[in-house]
Amino acid sequence: MxxxxxxxxxxxxxxxxxxxxxxxxxxxxxxxxxxxxxxxxxxxxxxxxxxxxxxxxxxxxxxxxxxxxxxxxxxxxxxxxxxxxxxxxxxxxxxxxxxxxxxxxxxxxxxxxxxxxxxxxxxxxxxxxxxxxxxxxxxxxxxxxxxxxxxxxxxxxxxxxxxxxxxxxxxxxxxxxxxxxxxxxxxxxxxxxxxxxxxxxNPIDMAGDGTGDGTGEVVVSAGGGAVGGDIMRAVARLRPELPYADRTWRFVTGPHMPDDAAREIESHAGPGVIVERSRPDLAAIISRAFLSISQAGYNTLAEVLTAGTASVVIPYEGGVETEQRVRADLLAQRGRLAVVQENALSHDALTLAMQQAVAGRDTGISGIDLxxxxxxxxxxxxxxxxx
The missing domain is CATH 3.40.50.2000 (Glycogen Phosphorylase B;)
Incomplete structure (x- = not known):
């Protein structure tokens, strides 16, 4: 044979x-x-x-x-x-x-x-x-x-x-x-x-009864974390005065975030705040969240779109990168994403974006091949x- x-x-x-x-x-x-x-x-x-x-x-x-x-x-x-x-x-x-x-x-x-x-x-x-x-x-x-x-x-x-x-x-x-x-x-x-x-x-493991880490939380993430330190530090500093501060907030810094940035985020972790370095099941955590705040990387946005989680994105625009901003603006026109420019990140801008994202949340986005x-x-x- x-x-x-x-x-x-x-x-x-x-x-x-x-x-x-x-x-x-x-x-x-x-x-x-x-x-x-x-x-x-x-x-x-x-x-x-x-x-x-x-x-x-x-x-x-x-x-x-x-x-x-x-x-x-x-x-x-x-x-x-x-x-x-x-x-x-x-x-x-x-x-x-x-x-x-x-x-x-x-x-x-x-x-x-x-x-x-x-x-x-x-x-x-x-x-x-x-x-x-x-x-x-x-x-x-x-x-x-x-x-x-x-x-x-x-x-x-x-x-x-x-x-x-x-x-x-x-x-x-x-x-x-x-x-x-x-x-x-x-x-x-x-x-x-x-x-x-x-x-x-990436496949999202949704096994179980829909409960677990992330349920009802505000989840803040930055992919691998290599370039997300400034954004996550700013959100951590602003958190006590932001909407939904009474909910559990979970910061997932990413395995590649510089140690000094991760330590500063941890320093802001009071009651109701969880800081983790890495979660292999981050996509599932975001899918259960009340609100996601993240950069506008390809993988994160694809996962947010398919899960239907209300989302605020802060596109990374450092170095020679332009793609996150372009993607965020295009998808904001098609779904319930709310965009905050990195150079305009402030309490007022983030508050407005969070409220808009939650008000417009739905169960997914139609018309995009995922x-x-x-x-x-x-x-x-x-x-x-x-x-």
Whole structure:
């Protein structure tokens, strides 16, 4: 009897500062496994505890992170800036892994629309894949909104890389909400097909009777926490004078929040205030909350939208980031999100937003595709079907 080799997915993801990319990729991995793929989850960032990749096989590359929100300097796990020797070792590790796995699909999360810092290993990987005798399909994926690139030469580089190497581009969003053409000025020059998967959600465990941590609470969170310290500290200081201060407030700082910021938030924790570093079940906690206050990251907003929790979002706008503000404003027009600008965060602004969010709460949002993990797996399977 001849063994039938399962369809194989080589999923490369590099988180540099937060954990949003990693969590989105993990949800895709779970859905692909459920669709019959053998998934090799190749992670290049700092490990994140309790990351659920389902039945995927984890391959942890020597980890690297950005030292700040400008993403220009990369450091290894000991905090040392990486050099060419380090890059060569990691490149060779990645190439050897690719040759060992011989995947049917090479999937690069965000690149080449982002992660330009990783060209030292990704361009050789793409060259190897194009030359591979088994001819794997090559797919790029990205979130719903591209961080605006002001330099035309960088946009030209993206187009040339996509057209040279890729068979398909996947957008983890809903074209009815925002199109890649809205944030990428050279969209019309992309040659491979562009497909929209829907928003990718991490599965929310809603087992039980609907009670538990978060029930009736005001939950304040900042994703991984790497860039959420200023916002959460401000909310913690304002909390005693804000609406609903008589409810339980739960601050989940995130595993990557700097220690000084986390300690200051803890210093404001009086009666009725809970401060936690990390909760793997944060999505379920938010789904049970009376009100969520958070940044406007992709994963958090997708989870808030599907749960129907009243939500105030304070988009992060530091460094070169623009996507949180764009996403928040677009989704505020479609649902019950209330937006407070980071540079306008005050008692009055937050009070008004909280009251608006609670007044407009409902049981979900209609008209947005929130089935993006399964949609991604379905499109990948279709890509392998005979023409």
């Amino acid at each position: 001849t063994d039938i080799r399962p369809k194989t997915l080589f999923l490369y993801v590099q988180n540099l500062l937060g954990i949003g990319h990693l969590r989105r990729a993990a949800a895709v991995a779970q859905a692909a496994v459920a669709d019959g793929f053998e998934v090799h989850f190749v992670s290049g960032g700092m490990p994140v505890p309790h990351l659920d990749i389902g039945g995927a096989i984890l391959h942890q590359l020597p980890p690297v992170r950005a030292v700040d929100s400008l993403f220009k300097v990369l450091a290894d796990e000991s905090g040392q800036e990486i050099d060419d020797a380090w890059r060569a070792v990691r490149r060779d590790t990645l190439l050897d892994l690719f040759e060992e796995i011989r995947p049917d699909i090479l999937f690069t999360e965000l690149f080449p629309f982002g992660r330009r810092q990783m060209r030292f290993e990704l361009l050789p990987l793409l060259d190897r894949a194009k030359a591979a005798p088994w001819q794997p399909k090559i797919v790029s994926s990205m979130r719903d909104i591209l961080v605006t690139k002001p330099r035309p030469d960088r946009n030209r580089e993206i187009v040339e890389t996509v057209d040279r190497y890729y068979d398909m581009v996947l957008i983890h969003g809903d074209e009815a909400v925002i199109s890649l053409a809205d944030t990428f000025p050279m969209y019309d020059e992309l040659t491979p097909p562009v497909r929209y998967t829907g928003y990718v959600l 089935d993006g993990a399964a949609g991604t797996a379905r499109i990948l399977s279709e890509l392998l079907e005979p023409a």
